[in-house]
Amino acid sequence: MLIRAVAISxxxxxxxxxxxxxxxxxxxxxxxxxxxxxxxxxxEKAATDAVEDMLxxxxxxxxxxxxxIMVVSRITNDTMQRIDTDQLTKKIRVALLRSGKxxxxxxxxxxxxxxxxxxxxxxxxxxxEFDQSGVQRKGTLQAPxxxxxxxxxxxxxxxxxxxxxxxYIQLSLTDLASGLAFWEGETPxxxxxxxxxxSW
Amino acid sequence: MKRIVFASMLxxxxxxxxxxxxxxxxxxxxxxxxxxxxxxxTMEVTELFQERLSQPGGGSLLQVQFAVDARSDAxxxxxxxxxxxxxxxxxxxxxxxxRATLLAGQSxxxxxxxxxxxxxxxxxxxxEPK
Numbered sequence: 001m002l003i004r005a006v007a008i009s010x011x012x013x014x015x016x017x018x019x020x021x022x023x024x025x026x027x028x029x030x031x032x033x034x035x036x037x038x039x040x041x042x043x044e045k046a047a048t049d050a051v052e053d054m055l056x057x058x059x060x061x062x063x064x065x066x067x068x069i070m071v072v073s074r075i076t077n078d079t080m081q082r083i084d085t086d087q088l089t090k091k092i093r094v095a096l097l098r099s100g101k102x103x104x105x106x107x108x109x110x111x112x113x114x115x116x117x118x119x120x121x122x123x124x125x126x127x128x129e130f131d132q133s134g135v136q137r138k139g140t141l142q143a144p145x146x147x148x149x150x151x152x153x154x155x156x157x158x159x160x161x162x163x164x165x166x167x168y169i170q171l172s173l174t175d176l177a178s179g180l181a182f183w184e185g186e187t188p189x190x191x192x193x194x195x196x197x198x199s200w
Numbered sequence: 201m202k203r204i205v206f207a208s209m210l211x212x213x214x215x216x217x218x219x220x221x222x223x224x225x226x227x228x229x230x231x232x233x234x235x236x237x238x239x240x241x242t243m244e245v246t247e248l249f250q251e252r253l254s255q256p257g258g259g260s261l262l263q264v265q266f267a268v269d270a271r272s273d274a275x276x277x278x279x280x281x282x283x284x285x286x287x288x289x290x291x292x293x294x295x296x297x298x299r300a301t302l303l304a305g306q307s308x309x310x311x312x313x314x315x316x317x318x319x320x321x322x323x324x325x326x327x328e329p330k
Binding site: 027028030031041044045047048051052053055056058061062063064065091092094095098099100 | 253255256257258261263277291292293294295296298311312313314315316317329330
């Protein structure tokens with residue numbers, strides 16, 4: 001009995017010793033292996049390509065001066081993975097905000113407001129419980145000028161004994177006044193690896 | 201005598217207040233192009249251009265383009281770090297290196313656009329991904 005307990009303990013200790021230690025990864029210096037699924041580096045590449053191209057094209061420069069107001073529309077996930085498309089759009093929004101050219105509204109959205117508080121705060125109007133001087137007045141919300149929409153596609157192929165997974169990140173920036181796409185971009189991300197790797 | 205010493209001390213003190221302490225200087229001159237030795241064996245940087253792109257509503261953005269000629273098949277990782285007029289780093293979209301694969305004899309051209317009109321200088325770093 002004692003020998004068995006000692007053997008199990010030693011086994012667990014050895015296995016624990018073999019396990020890779022948990023460590024922090026610095027995104028600015030990550031040379032780690034590539035996954036067949038979409039990882040943070042892929043979203044970073046797509047966002048960088050999109051933002052640099054938007055800025056260079058001048059599409060986000062308001063000719064009347066000031067900043068454009070952008071709303072994030074539908075970004076369709078047509079991949080086999082469960083992707084939160086905010087991973088992509090947030091990077092784009094942050095970068096455009098930092099550029100000083102675009103500000104994003106959270107008061108409107110394809111499935112309702114991203115931040116419902118803009119409307120909730122207005123429900124305090126005429127409430128006797130609240131000091132009305134601090135309550136938002138009518139007609140202060142800003143309507144969007146631009147809409148960001150897109151799609152993430154995935155295609156899988158068998159190439160010899162390997163598997164090729166293609167992702168296409170397609171984005172459009174539509175001028176809401178005219179309905180015209182002021183800017184469009186596509187970032188392909190192609191990965192080839194073991195046929196045994198899973199991409200979903 | 202005491203009065204002279206006091207007046208001299210007061211004057212020195214005021215001069216000290218009038219001269220702001222130097223806080224902005226770089227200890228070592230920052231290189232615009234930094235190429236790791238491993239990269240030099242397999243490729244050569246043949247061009248490095250920069251221009252300011254005029255924007256429709258006014259202002260301009262710094263854009264950098266560089267070209268690399270590969271002597272053999274190689275992997276390259278590159279990153280541009282942006283700085284404002286005071287030499288302070290300006291955040292870009294991502295922090296990671298961009299990767300590229302080069303075929304022997306191939307010339308490739310890469311471009312990067314500054315994230316903000318405040319950007320006036322940059323540092324381009326080329327390295328070999330592990």
